[in-house]
Structures are given as structure tokens and as C-alpha cells.
Amino acid sequence: MEPHAGGAQRNLDVERLRRQYLDMARIRAFEEAAAAAVAEGTVLGLIHPYIGQEAIAVGVCANLTRDDLLLSTHRGHGHTLAKGASPAGMMCELLGRANGVCGGKGGSMHIADASVGMLGANGVVGANILIATGAAQAIKMQGQDRIVSCFFGDGAVNRGPFLEGLNWAAVFRLPVLFVCEDNAFSATTRTEAMTAGPGPAARAESLGVPAVAVDGNDVLAVDTAARDLVAAIRAGGGPRLLVARTYRLSGHVTIDPAAYRPDHEVQERWADDPIVRCADLLRQAGLDDGTLAGDLDAARDEIAAAYRFAKDSPWPDPREAFTDVQDAGGPVMEEA
Amino acid sequence: MEPHAGGAQRNLDVERLRRQYLDMARIRAFEEAAAAAVAEGTVLGLIHPYIGQEAIAVGVCANLTRDDLLLSTHRGHGHTLAKGASPAGMMCELLGRANGVCGGKGGSMHIADASVGMLGANGVVGANILIATGAAQAIKMQGQDRIVSCFFGDGAVNRGPFLEGLNWAAVFRLPVLFVCEDNAFSATTRTEAMTAGPGPAARAESLGVPAVAVDGNDVLAVDTAARDLVAAIRAGGGPRLLVARTYRLSGHVTIDPAAYRPDHEVQERWADDPIVRCADLLRQAGLDDGTLAGDLDAARDEIAAAYRFAKDSPWPDPREAFTDVQDAGGPVMEEA
Amino acid sequence: MTPDQSLGQTSGQTPETTTEMTYGDAARLALAEEMRRDARVWALGEDVGRGGVFGQYAGLQAEFGAERIADSPISEAAIMGVAVGAAMAGTRPVAEMRISDFALCAVDELVNQAAKARFMLGGQVRVPLVVRQPMGIWPALAAQHSQSLEAWYTHVPGLVVVAPATPADNRGLLKSAIRSDDPVVYMEHKDLWKDTGPVPDGDDVLVPLGKARLARPGDDVTVVTWSGMVRTCVQAADDLAGQRVSAEVIDLRTLWPWDQDAVLASVEKTGRLLVAHEAVLASGFGAEVAATVSERLFGRLKAPVRRLGGPRMPIPYSPPLEAQARRTAADVARAVRGLMQ
Amino acid sequence: MTPDQSLGQTSGQTPETTTEMTYGDAARLALAEEMRRDARVWALGEDVGRGGVFGQYAGLQAEFGAERIADSPISEAAIMGVAVGAAMAGTRPVAEMRISDFALCAVDELVNQAAKARFMLGGQVRVPLVVRQPMGIWPALAAQHSQSLEAWYTHVPGLVVVAPATPADNRGLLKSAIRSDDPVVYMEHKDLWKDTGPVPDGDDVLVPLGKARLARPGDDVTVVTWSGMVRTCVQAADDLAGQRVSAEVIDLRTLWPWDQDAVLASVEKTGRLLVAHEAVLASGFGAEVAATVSERLFGRLKAPVRRLGGPRMPIPYSPPLEAQARRTAADVARAVRGLMQ
Ligand SMILES: Cc1ncc(C[n+]2csc(CCOP(=O)(O)OP(=O)(O)O)c2C)c(N)n1
Ligand SMILES: Cc1ncc(C[n+]2csc(CCOP(=O)(O)OP(=O)(O)O)c2C)c(N)n1
Ligand SMILES: [Mg+2]
Numbered sequence A, B: 001m002e003p004h005a006g007g008a009q010r011n012l013d014v015e016r017l018r019r020q021y022l023d024m025a026r027i028r029a030f031e032e033a034a035a036a037a038v039a040e041g042t043v044l045g046l047i048h049p050y051i052g053q054e055a056i057a058v059g060v061c062a063n064l065t066r067d068d069l070l071l072s073t074h075r076g077h078g079h080t081l082a083k084g085a086s087p088a089g090m091m092c093e094l095l096g097r098a099n100g101v102c103g104g105k106g107g108s109m110h111i112a113d114a115s116v117g118m119l120g121a122n123g124v125v126g127a128n129i130l131i132a133t134g135a136a137q138a139i140k141m142q143g144q145d146r147i148v149s150c151f152f153g154d155g156a157v158n159r160g161p162f163l164e165g166l167n168w169a170a171v172f173r174l175p176v177l178f179v180c181e182d183n184a185f186s187a188t189t190r191t192e193a194m195t196a197g198p199g200p201a202a203r204a205e206s207l208g209v210p211a212v213a214v215d216g217n218d219v220l221a222v223d224t225a226a227r228d229l230v231a232a233i234r235a236g237g238g239p240r241l242l243v244a245r246t247y248r249l250s251g252h253v254t255i256d257p258a259a260y261r262p263d264h265e266v267q268e269r270w271a272d273d274p275i276v277r278c279a280d281l282l283r284q285a286g287l288d289d290g291t292l293a294g295d296l297d298a299a300r301d302e303i304a305a306a307y308r309f310a311k312d313s314p315w316p317d318p319r320e321a322f323t324d325v326q327d328a329g330g331p332v333m334e335e336a
Numbered sequence C, D: 001m002t003p004d005q006s007l008g009q010t011s012g013q014t015p016e017t018t019t020e021m022t023y024g025d026a027a028r029l030a031l032a033e034e035m036r037r038d039a040r041v042w043a044l045g046e047d048v049g050r051g052g053v054f055g056q057y058a059g060l061q062a063e064f065g066a067e068r069i070a071d072s073p074i075s076e077a078a079i080m081g082v083a084v085g086a087a088m089a090g091t092r093p094v095a096e097m098r099i100s101d102f103a104l105c106a107v108d109e110l111v112n113q114a115a116k117a118r119f120m121l122g123g124q125v126r127v128p129l130v131v132r133q134p135m136g137i138w139p140a141l142a143a144q145h146s147q148s149l150e151a152w153y154t155h156v157p158g159l160v161v162v163a164p165a166t167p168a169d170n171r172g173l174l175k176s177a178i179r180s181d182d183p184v185v186y187m188e189h190k191d192l193w194k195d196t197g198p199v200p201d202g203d204d205v206l207v208p209l210g211k212a213r214l215a216r217p218g219d220d221v222t223v224v225t226w227s228g229m230v231r232t233c234v235q236a237a238d239d240l241a242g243q244r245v246s247a248e249v250i251d252l253r254t255l256w257p258w259d260q261d262a263v264l265a266s267v268e269k270t271g272r273l274l275v276a277h278e279a280v281l282a283s284g285f286g287a288e289v290a291a292t293v294s295e296r297l298f299g300r301l302k303a304p305v306r307r308l309g310g311p312r313m314p315i316p317y318s319p320p321l322e323a324q325a326r327r328t329a330a331d332v333a334r335a336v337r338g339l340m341q
């Protein structure tokens, strides 16, 4: 594993960083709105907030095109937004409305927007690793000029698909960027206690996948590392793993008070908030507080509008439950 | 991964080595007899011969007690014999007779002899890794003074259970010796082409399991390496992996001509026959050719007697098919 | 609802008194009791140290320590496979799958290993293992957290399959499952955790495997059901009583072996049978019950055996869509009335 | 044996001539034809480059190259999961599981992912994937290489389930499966690979999914079966003909969706039904057929619907024990005669 030089040393592209700041703010605002919606009862399902990890999705997706594909986890809102999905379509999905991105069939844990290459959150930890690998194989086979990115958590490296998928991707030299978001937790258990050996990067390298580790709360570092890895992958170099160290600032789900974390730890980690850190960088680069606050407001406004739109949106027709199952032998709605 | 000093440098225990020579010869004779039985039609199932790999089972099991447990693969005759099972009971099992070790229910792929701690061959590649890990956890939990050994092939390191099992064993610091027999093939495909990265030892170390590699055709090297690893495990050091490089001298199954291997490769590997190498060592230590040939004859005679015994043994009563399924809700034989 | 009446007996002490508790607490109590009784019993799974996702392990790690209430990596295959090995080697593990859908990551370990080991090895080993698989629809959990696949496990030789519907049964059956020397797939319904009911006092009250429970007596029609649908069917029967239809509700409790005698006796009495379950209708366990009863009572039925089950669709997320996957008391009542015509 | 008569039509060219070939070769031909026709079709699995364990891929890597006949690591979960992703991303993979029992290492990928992805994502993706799972008893392969779990897959929304019994069907149905836009569990029977039969000429002769085949016409009793049991049942019917019992044998071919119309029409004619399969009787797919027919033709049956299936035991190794797990022509004939009494 090569430690990756932080991005700070490089020439700073302030516009790019500010777009990332805005995208991070949009994700934060989305997650806060989603949590509020759960509290309000307009969202019934479980929501796994991405709060504190925004720099990873944003820094990675800054290096992807719309044609590139993305496979995500149960904690997938951030990835989906960063890949370019509309917050309104996503919010409608969370509220189970007809115009949700998945027509209300999937909800938070299966959120997806194929129009921007986002092929699905996943309710099964680690399952997306194999799907992403297969998508990359299809890309290679079809001679397409695009890559796949695949996000998963530190807990997923203890499931078999991590080994089977990374080995496979390396054997077939597939264009896939694996991103391990190490937020310290597997649900309510500390991953560390359940993970032997030196960690995800060493595991990947033992499987023939070169790995790089970065501070996942430093969007510039993520962006820079991702840029290099994506370039290597696009050049036909085969799969890569980015390990991004971060911290889950919320509970595992919105309704998890996460009281198993000592207060001081949580406070320390909030002090490392990736959005605040990005703001600091932008401030150093000359942006004023008003501009930065304005971006946050804009993000919040956009998401608030999306939420209002979702609340006003229609419920799906019950008959929709019977569609999209299968062409031959699909279910038929019984007459009451 | 620490490369392991070959055993040759150590003081040679000739009696021990000769016992191992005899055990290897017994395995070879058993496999030859089993292959002949398939050709003759007295064995109907598939037989995966252990020919060429005898030094591994024998060198490892020389360091186990009868109380230690062993979990094996589809290629399990060698492990079973080395752990101390009777060839007659095993041969009866291969021939499907009533007095087979499993009463004829399991056959070659499920051969087992719990009375010597051999808890089963397995028809599913890699499945025994998790079972062995669990057995080790039970041992630890019960405060017993024994360990588990778990053999698997180079192909098994591409299945998820390798990761899940080794990680688990390391997390819980369990008394289990994993043994990867790298015989170059996964059925008819070369494992190398399907395995990325530096190999099983590196994978194990990335999972927190210290690994040692040896020449698996050198029974002395295997014995010595296993002795050290077993000592570390018995001392409470947690799991270890022994990677034993070898070569499958037969086809994947007896009926596989294995024509996908170049002749010269097969010839070279036969020149490295572990039994011949062991004989060389014993000759150097002063044993004469007559003694060595006598051991081979004794082994062949013992197995031939076992085979005759098996052929004369009774078939199981059909009603036996309905036993050992489950206490509540088991099957009932229908009256014709 | 009439008080529980048992078609099967309970064994052990005869309870004189009961305590009201939740389905979740009843299971917790059962596990604690069995762990106190037998040092070989232990549990393993993700987050069990913090009490499990539904609180069904709350407080147990404090009493029994981290070795016997063992937190695990996110490795369902390992949880199951380790449990198999640990069962073979002298312990009695309770393997927690968190959500039954995740048990699909461990099917080889359950079906090819746990279920067959005893047989393949000619009885040389036993696999006394309980696999807990919380099943069924819980609001808005969508398609990967809601399946009911009990029928699968009834099809697998070597497995016992249990699906308790009440707090009393969750205590008494979990205890029996833990004492079973064979692997038991133990499916608690996620929507029942908070249900309360009377549980017989005394720490040795078992509910025997394989015995159905008469959830509600009746004369006109038999409704056979299990798990989360039991309360739905009892509700329907209560509603039907007002319409002068007397429905007998039988809670199978154990799906393999299932209590054919109890079902056949009831249908012989009523002449009519509805089998109702939450799982997908097609190839659900209702088919086995219906096929068996149709054959055994041929010519003695007043109406065809009817089945009610879920449509063959993944469980949708949005409430109005999810509602299409649920079977309600109204659906049950309608089906029963259909049988009465 | 009478010539094959199709209850369903075949589509595409009307074949004028046939060629005799094995079940294995018919499948090989089908895959080759579809790969020639559609560059998106490819196959992946262990040892497929050397022709597959049963020769069903022989010669294909030479024609199509190692990218489209892709050897894989021993990673069933990856074979399945990769196929899911590759299907979503524009190709049409044929995933080879080698032996259906090994597919149990990949159930999450099949059931939680392949089967549900289209639905969960509201139709944004499709998963045109064929999973080949050679099933059934082959002499002395024992309990981990012999299972028949077709019933499981019929219970899973989103899946099509196919189990061909003849060379012609193995060609025509594999082609239809590959052209299906939904995931298909395609179960060839290991004991049929070497069976020969006439296969219609022409490279565009499909057998439609969901249509049964009349394997042998008859008047007195209907025998519904599939896969390896078809020839057993035809044999039994031939034997019964000598005893003046005229049995009609219907080969379902596709288990989901299954051809209810064909079955109901036949049983309406005969008034008697036996469903016979190799899989374990309990919760086998025969239960679904029996329950459906018993309900739909209530009062119009001359005898109870009977089922014949395997005992609920793992498949034993030793021949006399294994024989107890098999269902023979004599068993079928006996069951049919039982219906005639
Ligand atoms: C196979 C599987 N097992 C268990 C779960 C339950 N579960 C959901 S999220 C989660 C924790 C995942 O941890 P990690 O991979 O680190 O991702 P994070 O939640 O931290 O983003 C668990 C155990 C699951 N969804 N899938
Ligand atoms: C899960 C699974 N997949 C496939 C097979 C078929 N199979 C049996 S042995 C074998 C090769 C195993 O190779 P390796 O692990 O190196 O062991 P070896 O045969 O070389 O001893 C395969 C693929 C199997 N038994 N189990
Ligand atoms: Mg995490």
C-alpha cells in the first residue's frame, strides 16, 4: 500500500473545490432532511445517514463521468447525489411516492438512478462488490470507455464477496474502483474488534489489487487520490482500492442514539467535520464567510424544496406493485 | 510470511521418518487400490486421489494427537489415514458397505472417522474452513487441550470462507492450523491463472494469520514446520497457516486423464515424488533398499487386505437410509 | 380471543401461573434459562453483545460474558459455518442471522453442511444448532429485509423448522429448539417482537417440537396458519363470529415436523380448510398442507382446500405497494366466507 | 414411446427435419447458436474453457475465445454476482454452477440480487441472466452433489425456472432462456446428459417458456412430471399400457411459470392426477401442482391427487441406500394403479 500524498500540496482548483463543498453541503442537508422526515413520520423505512462521510462520495465522484457506473450500499444517499441524481426524485423515493427514482418500490436501501449510472444501493453488506465487478467485466467486454466505482464500508471487508470480488477483478484486470469507507463501525460494533490483520488495504493488495489510503474527511485528498486511481484504471491498469478513513457522525440508522460511543470521541470527530474542513480550505483560498454560508443555505433550500415536492407528490397506484417483477409468470393483482 | 528452514538441517529422527515413510506408502497404496476399484467398478463414486501430496498429510498429522481434530476436503483419504483411521473401514466406505466408517452413507467425499478426530471430508470446496474454525472455538470455549487442523487446496483460497474463516479464527485467537495444499490445480484449471496477488500466505497474513510456506513434497520440512506451528497454536498463539507447495500427480479424479498437463511437466514432478524423496533421505540415514522396499510391500499388503475385506463385506440394509437424518420428523420407509 | 388451548402438551413442570411479557423478552428469557442450565449453550452473531437488533439479547452479555454471547464480524457464512463446527465439537450454539434474508449468505453452511453432516457421516457427529432467522414484513424494510422462506427449510432433510407466534411459544419452543440434538431453523417474526402475552412461569416449561396449538376453537371451517399470520387469522375468526361463521384457528408453530394429526382431526370435524401464510403463495408451505389434506380427506371435504398467501412479488417499499404484499384479517375473512358458500 | 407432441407451440422456423443428438450436445449447440446470434451472450464458470464438467461447453472456447467462454476461480458467489452486474450492464451472461448444490454458495446473489434488482429499482435495470444448475441424482455422488431444489426457485419472485427433459427441449428452452430478459434458473439433469433424441433442425427453433409438453397421450390418468423423471414416467406409462391403464404424461418443462392450462385440461379429461418428481416430496413443487389442481377441480376428480417424490433424506452414497432415494418406473406404476382403484 502506497500512502498517498495529501492534495494540499498540489495547486488548488478553487472552483472545483467549491463545487465539492456545495455537493457535500447538499448531501448533509439531504441527510438532515431525511432524518427529520423519519422523525416526522413521512419516511417509514430505515435511513442510514451519510453524515460525516460526504467528502468521500464527493471526492471520488468528482472524477467520474455520467457514463461511469456506481454501486452503493445501504448508506447510499451520498453516493447517489454525488453521482448526479436529483434530490427531488430521491426524496420522493424515500417518501414512497410514485415519482420516486424507483417508483417507490425500493426506498432508501435500494435507491438508484440509472440515468446517471447509479445502479443501486444495496441492503446486503458486500453484495455490491460482486455486482460492480460484473458491471466492469461487461464494460471491458463491450469495449466501452467507462469505469465502475463501488463503495462499501469497513464491515464489508469481513464478508466473502470482498475476497471473491477483488480477486476476480484483478484476475480479469477490470476497470473498477473499489472504495472502502472506514467509518470505524459495523452497525453498533466497532469494526476493529472484529477485523484481524492490518486492514482493508493489505487485504486488497494480497488479492492483487493495489490500494491507497487517504484521510476521508479531506475532500481534496480524496479527490486527488481518486484522480490518480481513476486515471490508472482508465488506462487499463485494472482494479484499485481507495481506503478512506472517516467516522460515522450519526448513529447507524437515524433512530440509533449510538450511545455506545464515548462523548469525547464524538466531539473530537465532529471537530473533524469534512464540510468544516473544506470550508477552512476555501477560506484560506480567499472565499469569505458569507459566500460559504450562502452555499450552505443554497444546499438547504434545494433540499427543502425537494422535500416539499416529495410531500406533495402522489402515492403510487397499488397496481404498480405487480409490475417490474418478471415478464413471464409475474404476479396478477387479485380483485378484492 | 517467514520462509521456513527446511528440516534437513535438524537432527534426523530416523524412526520417526521411517514411520512417516510407511504412512505415505500406505496412503499411496490406498489411492492406487481405490483407483483400481473404480476401474473395476466396485467403487461407483468419484475418487479424488491424493497421490503426490502424501508428505503433507503425514508431516502435519505426525504432530497431532488422537484428540486433535481434523477437517478435510473432497481429496480426503490421505488426511483420514494419516490421522489414524483404519484402511479397512475406509475401504468399506468407498465400496458402500455396511461396515464403512460412515455406514456407506457418505462415500469418499464424506469420509470421516470421529474416533480418531477426523470430522469429515467435504464435497464443497472451502466449507471445511468454517467448520474447523467453529470446532476450534468450541475447543477454546470448553478449555480443552487440543487443536484443529484444516486442510484445503489452492483453489479454496478463492472462496469467501477462506476470508471469513481465517479472519474469524484470528479475531477469536483460535487453536486451528490451516494447511493449504498448493497442488497447482483447481480441478482442470491452473489455479495460478485464477488467483491474483502473491498467494495464500500473503492472504492469510493480511487476515492476521501468520503463515509459513514449505516444500510440501519434503516430509521432513513439513513435519518440522508443522511442529513449530502446532507448538505456537498449543501455546495459545492463535491460528496459523502452513502453505505446502506440491503437485497433483494424478488427474483431478481417477477418471480424469489430465491431458491438459504437458508430459514433461508431469515427468519432472514424478521425479519429485515425495515418497521417493523420503526413501532417499532414509537411505542417506543408513536404511537399505530391502528395508525400504519391504515397507512399501507391507503398506500394499495392508491395503490389499483392506480391499479384500471390503469386497467381502455386506451391503447396508436399505432401512439404514432412513436413519441418522433427524430425531423429530425423520423419513419413514414406505412399504412397497 | 379465547385463552390459548394446547393441542400438544407442554412438558416439564405444569405451570400454575403466568407472567405477561413480550415475544422478544420471552425469547431472551428462554435463552438465558438454557444458558444457565447448560454451559454448552452459547450465542453468536452481529451486535448480540449490544442486545441484538431487536433487543432479544439485551443484558445477556453482561450475565454470560463475551465468550458465550459472542459478537461477530459481518460474516453470515462464518456465523453459520462456525456454529456447525462448534456444534460438532461439543457445544450447542445459537446462531443469530439478524434478518432471515441475510441467512441467504449462509445457505451452503446450513443446507449442505448443518443439515446433512449427521447423515453423511453415518451418525458419527451431531449438529445441535439453532439458527435464528427473524422473518417477515416489517414496515418499509423493502425486498431484502422482509422475506418469509420457511417453505425452503421444510424441504431440506435434516432440518427442524419452527415459527412461533406467541410469547409463550417463543419461550417454550426456543427452549426445545436449544435442547434439540438436530439443527433447528428458528424463525421469529419481526413484527411480533413487541406483542405481549401470558407466559407460563417456571424455568422448565417447554413447548414440544412438532405439536400445533389450537389458537381459537371453531366448528365450521379450519384455518391453519403460523407466525405473524396467527393473530391476523384469530382477528378474522373473531370478526367472522359476528357473521355466524365459527372458524377454528390452528397455529402450526412447528413447520417441520408439522402436526398432521391435529390438522386432519380439525378438518375432519369442520370439512373445510383455509391455509394462510404471509410467504409467497406459490410453493409456500401452504401447498404442502393443502396437498396433504386434499389427498387424505378426499371425498370428505365440503369445499376445496383454499390457500391464502402473498403474491409472487418482492416486498415493495412504499406503504400502498407494500399493502399489496400483506394478507389482512379482511382477506382471511373473505377467503373463509368463500369456503362457506 | 410415442413421438413428442407439443402442447405448446414452438416458435421460429417450423422444423421439417430433425437430427439425433445428446441432451448435452443439444445444449452446447443452443449456446453456440445464441452466442453467434448475439455478441452480448457469454458464459462463465469453473472449467468451462475445457468444456465443462459434463462436456456441455466442449469446443466453445476455441470458437468464441476466453473472454466469452470465461474460466473462473472457484467462486460461485462471484460467478453469480458478477453475472448479475454484467447483466445489468448490457451483456447476457450464462452462469454455470457446475452442480446445483454449489449454487447454494451463491443464494444471496441469486435470490436477493438477481431476482429482485429489476423490481427494487422500479424497472431501471434488467437482469437477463441464465443460471445453469445441473441437478439431481447421479450414481454415488452422495448428499452434496445430488439435490433437486427446483421448488425453492419457484417460490422466489422474479425468477423463471426451467427443467428440460429431452435433447430437443434442452436446445429450444436454453435458447429461450438466453433470450429472456429476466433471470432464469436453468436446471439440467445430470443423469440426462448422455440421453439422445431427435432435435429439430434450424438454428432458430425455440421452445417457449411456460408451455408444457405432452410426453405421452393417455385417457385414464394424468401424470405430471419434469426433468429426469419424465423418462421414468413414460416408461411406467408404457408398462401400464400392457395392464390396460392409459396414462397421459405431461412434461412441465418450465416450472415457473407452469402450464396450468395444460395440466387442468388433461386432468379434466382423465379425472386423476399423479405428480411425480425426484425432489424430496415434502414441500416439493408437486405440492404446488397438487394443491392447485385439487382446488380448481374440486368435485370433478375421480381420485385424490397423489404425489410421488423422494423421501425427506439426504441422498445416500451406497447403491442400496441410494436406491431408496430414487423413484422408479415401478413406483410410478404402483402409484398410478393406486389411483385407478
Ligand atoms: C449480509 C448482511 N449482514 C448484515 C447486515 C446488517 N447491516 C446493515 S449495515 C451493517 C453494518 C455495515 O457496516 P459497514 O460495512 O462498515 O458499513 P457502514 O454501515 O459503516 O456504512 C450491518 C451489519 C446486512 N445488511 N447485510
Ligand atoms: C463450492 C464448490 N465449487 C466447485 C466444486 C467442484 N470442485 C471439486 S474439487 C475442485 C477443485 C478444487 O481445487 P483445490 O481447492 O485446489 O483442491 P484440489 O482438488 O486441488 O485438491 C472443484 C472446483 C466444489 N466441490 N465445491
Ligand atoms: Mg462502517
Ligand SMILES: [Mg+2]
Residues within 6 Å of the ligand: B153, B154, B155, B181, B182, B183, B184, B185, B186, B187, B191
Ligand atoms: Mg489444487
